[in-house]
Amino acid sequence: MVEAVAFDLGGTLFHGEDDVSKAKSVLYERLCERGYELDSSKFESILREASVRFAAQYHGDYRRFHFGAFSEVFFDVWGVDTTAEERASFDRLFWQTRLRHQSLDEHAESVLRFCRRQDLVTGVITNGNRMMTETRLETAGIADEFDVVLCSTGVQAEKSTVEPFEIFLDETGLDGTDCVMVGDRIDEDTWAAEVGMTTVYLSGGSAESRGPEREPDYTIDSLDELPRVVTELL
Template sequence: MLDAVVFDFGGTLFHGENDVQRAVDARFRKMRELGYDIDRETFDDLSERTNERFGERYHGDYRRFELGRYTELFFEVWGREARAEDCETLDRVFWEARLDAESPDDHAVALLDHCHDRDLFVGAITNGNELMTDRRIESLDTGPLETDPFDLVLTSTAVEAEKSTVEPFEAFLDRTGFDGEDCLMVGDRVDEDTWASEVGMTTVQVTAHATPPVGEVREPDYVVETLAEVEPVVDDLV
């Protein structure tokens, strides 16, 4: 019997066109505005090198979403000093620009309503921080009643563990008291969201905006292209 449906955010309920590039552009403009003497060619080269080192250092580490972490490493790669407040500001500018370029999936609200209509507990487990989570939830148009679309939202920074481990899913079960066998996890990444199967959850991969996996993957129980196709899965399990 299905008691709860749990959603991933980025790439599943929310996505954007050229959102990363817009965010990178905003970071460069802000860096110049703060007085750092850097040209675009140098910035792009350092960003590429930082991305590679950041992935090596922080993949699977919830701290990569703490504001300032990326820019601290950028300046480390550059070999320059930076004010701590500037590091946080530049990371914040990046994420705000990226979130501005995102929007809810066309089927997101309808699917959330579908789950609520069936008296299911609706949760979310997302890699990210409070800024990312709050901005995304605010962008959901839940209609005139303005009801909270989620009964519980867990972020990787809040539980101090990423979804490329089992800990966030264990935390969800601890908080709610549900059995894993009675929960459905809906996400786009087979290297993150399918870790839910380790606690007995049924898993669905939504492929329309899926991020390519990094590292170990698990096969999902269902594979669908769009969020609209999740509704029949929910109905089959209720």
């Protein structure tokens, strides 16, 4: 019987409209303001190479969400020296811009109310740092809706490993078979199956898979379909 539902954030409870491209534009403007000599085409070229290298180096490693991680790779590809503080400020600007251009899924609040009516434990298991996670939840006014909030830098493990899901079970005191994990990444969120959790894949995510994919137990096209799935499992 289901006693808890855990949610991913980005792509599941929150969606962005051109948030990445807007963050890139703001980052480029800030680089120019700081006096770095870099034309837009060169910036895009460095960004592409850095993104490939960053994914290869950090996927599966929670440290990629610490401030400075991506900028460190970016400046390394560029061949320009800068301070750790400067790199951290660029990463902070990038993520804060993305978060400003993300909004809560239109069905999120009703789904969370459903979970509360069913007296279910609700949780967040997300790849990210504390700032990113708290900003999302507080800005949307749903921070108090969750009993457990786990982010990868806090638990020192990414969702493309089993550790975050084990920690969720430890903190709730529940068995995996009593829990549901909802997310839009079948190379990350479906790792919950390793501890016996039922996995629900929210289709439509555009992120490229970076690791092995697992077949989800359920696939939904919209978050408002989740109550039906949970009801089946009660």
